[in-house]
Amino acid sequence: MKKKATFLSSCTGIIMFFSLWQLAALCVNRPILPSPFVVVPLFLQNITGELGLHFLASSGRVLAAVILATLFAAPLGLALGQMPRLDRVIGPLIAIIYPIPKIIFLPVIYVLLGISDFSKITLIAIIIFFQILVVVRDEASGLKKELILSVKSLGAGRRALFRYVYLPASLPAVLTALRVSVGTAVAVLFIAEQSLTNYGLGYYIVIETYQVLLYPEMYTGIMGMGLLGVLLYFAIYSIELKISKHMFVE
Numbered sequence: 640m641k642k643k644a645t646f647l648s649s650c651t652g653i654i655m656f657f658s659l660w661q662l663a664a665l666c667v668n669r670p671i672l673p674s675p676f677v678v679v680p681l682f683l684q685n686i687t688g689e690l691g692l693h694f695l696a697s698s699g700r701v702l703a704a705v706i707l708a709t710l711f712a713a714p715l716g717l718a719l720g721q722m723p724r725l726d727r728v729i730g731p732l733i734a735i736i737y738p739i740p741k742i743i744f745l746p747v748i749y750v751l752l753g754i755s756d757f758s759k760i761t762l763i764a765i766i767i768f769f770q771i772l773v774v775v776r777d778e779a780s781g782l783k784k785e786l787i788l789s790v791k792s793l794g795a796g797r798r799a800l801f802r803y804v805y806l807p808a809s810l811p812a813v814l815t816a817l818r819v820s821v822g823t824a825v826a827v828l829f830i831a832e833q834s835l836t837n838y839g840l841g842y843y844i845v846i847e848t849y850q851v852l853l854y855p856e857m858y859t860g861i862m863g864m865g866l867l868g869v870l871l872y873f874a875i876y877s878i879e880l881k882i883s884k885h886m887f888v889e
Contacts, residue, residue, distance in 0.1 A: 649873075673855045682859040689843075694863045696838040700756060701824055701871065704763035705817060711764075712771035713813050717806065719772075720779020737773060741766045742827055749835070759831040763824050770820045771813055778812040814879040818872055825868040840864045 657675050664674040686694065719726040745762055752758040832841025840863050848857035 670854055673858060677855055678858040678862065681855050682862050685856070685859050686863070690859055690863060693838055693840050693843040693860070694867065697828060697832065697840040697864070698867055700760050700832075700839070701763065701828055701867065704760045704824060705767060705871075707760065708764040708767035708771060709813065709817070712768045713775055713809070716772045716775025717779050717809060719776040720781075720809070723780070726776065726780070733769070733773065737769050741769075742830060745831060754835045756836075759828070759836070762831055763827055766827055767817065767820045767824055770823075771816045774812045774816040775809045778809045810882060811879060814875055814882065818875045818879065821868055821871045821875065825864060825871070829864060840867070 657679075660675045664672050682690070685691070719729060741762065744765065748758045748762050752761060828839070829841040829844070832839030833845045834842075836842050840860050844857055844860035844864070848854075848860055
């Protein structure tokens with residue numbers, strides 16, 4: 640039922656989006672804002688060609704960053720949530736770094752890691768890392784003491800607590816943090832891909848289309864980047880629904 644409601648809501652949102660786009664195109668009536676009736680067919684034509692290669696390059700970078708950030712942030716967040724003493728030591732550092740916009744570290748990352756795909760992936764992973772870390776830590780530290788004591792009374796050690804209590808309780812928080820951070824990750828990817836690369840939607844939008852005034856092609860790139868964010872968001876949301884349903888059944 641929830642999936643059906645989400646699907647209907649998404650369809651309504653898509654119709655509203657393209658209707659507003661068409662209205663704006665009619666009002667502006669300039670080449671800088673082409674109609675969706677021009678851009679969408681061009682997008683469908685180009686996605687199987689050069690645009691598709693740029694889309695795959697950007698998708699690979701974001702997915703690699705998500706996996707890298709999750710592998711490091713989730714265990715550390717669980718550890719900080721389980722060990723208040725460790726959190727008291729590391730917590731102040733996290734509190735200082737967390738609100739800093741991580742995009743400012745892009746030149747530093749380029750200097751340290753070189754100009755490569757790995758440096759762009761690292762930047763995105765750092766952003767997602769802190770969002771997951773803070774959410775998982777707070778979720779793990781907020782578990783009821785009665786629940787933990789009841790499991791300990793059954794003879795569970797730290798490893799069993801991690802596997803049967805902290806991890807299941809924190810997994811929805813990890814997915815929520817990922818879902819919320821997808822938009823930020825794609826935005827940072829757009830900035831990182833604008834230069835010092837040959838493939839990626841950011842490069843396609845700024846270098847190959849905008850700078851040479853190919854406005855319809857530019858909007859196909861924007862559509863591709865928007866589609867990437869939407870697909871990632873709903874993929875994570877779908878996993879979140881399945882896990883929530885499974886936990887509810889259990």
